[in-house]
Structure formats: structure tokens, C-alpha cells
Amino acid sequence: MRMEAIQSKATESAVSDELALVQAAKQGDVSAFEQLVKRYDRNIFRIAQHITQNREDAEDVVQDAFLKAYENLEQFQGNSKFYTWLVRIAVNESLMKLRRRKTSKTVSMDEDVETEEGSMPREFADWSPNPEQQYGQSELGDILRKTIQGLPTSFRTVFVLRDVEGLSTEETAEMLSLSIPAVKSRLLRARLQLRERLNRYFKKNKDGDGNHQ
């Protein structure tokens, strides 16, 4: 309880500090805006790279999203967190990039690519307790990238915002102009599909310890 109170105080002060930076940036203080860039550029790059799956596009999105945010700071009313406002801009920029690259394919948040069957679990082998420790950092990175790249755009985007960036279902729904049930359904399917695909890398070795089968 005490810990929660401390954390909540820390969050409150981070939010008020952030609002002060936004206010200063609105008055033309570029160094205040620079602090916001330094605070969030890694997150924006990660989100953009996940959605576009292209390094150059992700670099462009980081620049374009921050510039757009700077130019439109007056529109930011402070009703939401600056970060969620910024992510919304970055997601839109990323989807535009993706649409430009995939002219023949539709890139839409409304896509409902697979039926319920597509996400039904087929693998029921348990994983070892710390599955990622079976791999070196760079090999693990390759596995995780390859696995998430295969997901439909809308599943991937929802998963990244909710599970990687830790945004709420409501924030994600608002950002992507989806209903809350639609976000939940995409998130469930994204999680189950990733689990299914990761199974071949992480399932317990037949001769491994603790295998009860």
C-alpha cells in the first residue's frame, strides 16, 4: 500500500512536470521540447518500427511525429497525457508509411483477417520456466522480431500499444479509433498467435527437467 502511494505520487509529479514542459514549449522554449523528445524518442521509434517493419520509415516517423507535435502543440489541451497524444500522432504516421509501401494491400485497423478458428490454440506443451534464457540476446531478438512480424497489422499494433508500451485498453481504443471490444478481441488473438508461434522455440525439451508427460 505504501509502495503504491509512493508510485502514485511519483506518477503525479511526472505528469505535472510534463505539463510544465509542454507549457514552456508552447511559449517557444525549444529546450523544454527537447526534454520531451529525449523522454519519448525510444518509445516512438519502437512503436514505429513495430508497425512499419522498416528502419528508414521508423526514423522518418520519429522525426515527423515530433515535428507535428511541436507545430500543433496549441491543439494539445492537456485532457490526456502528452505521451498518449504523441503516440496517436506516431501511430497515424506509421500507418500512412505502411500504406504507401503496400499499395496493393489494404492496411486497416478494421481488418478482421482471421476467423475465431485462426487463434484457437493447437499447441499444449508447457515451456521451461525461463524460456528466454535458452537463447543469447541477439538470437532471442531475432526470434521475437520474426515472430511478431508475421501478425496482421491491426493485431501487431494493438499488442505493441497494450502489452509492450503498457497503454490502457481505453487509450488504445481511442488512438486507433476502435471500440473497446474490438481492441480486446485483437489483443487476445495477437497474444494467442504469438504464443502459438513462440511455442517451437520455448517448449520444454522432451528430455528436459521437470517434464511430467
Added chain:
Amino acid sequence: MKCTEFLKELTDYLDGTMDSATRVELEEHLQWCHNCYVVCNTTKMTIEIYRNNEVYDLPDPLRTKLQTAIISKCKGKKHKPEA
């Protein structure tokens, strides 16, 4: 509770956003259904693995380059007036 019903509730269960009555029902199901237990456990691990490992890191030299470009462009721009 059937396995398909369990699956529908899995996201709320993992996120801890469900009422306690449904939670008790799900946990009872997990006690006897090995397959759902494994799906639940490995889905939880999937989320943790993606959360704990930086899949796309922004290397420092590129980060500095982007920051410099953004700030120098901002200096030449003015805010658009409120709509």
C-alpha cells in the same frame, strides 16, 4: 465452464480486469484443465518476454542524429494557432 469460454475471458484474466466471481470460476477451470493451464501460463510468458526484451532498440548514434535533426527543425518553426 468450457475451454472456449475460458479463452474468451483470458485477456481480462491476465490483465486482472474481471469481477471476482468470474475469476473464481476461471481458476477452478484451471485446476482441472491442463491445456487451458498451459495456454494461460505460456500466454503470460509471451507477454512478459516481449515486455522485458528490447526488440527494436534505438542505437545512441542514431538517437543523437534524430534528436539534433528534430530540434534544429523545431527552431525554424512556429506553432500553428489553436483550431
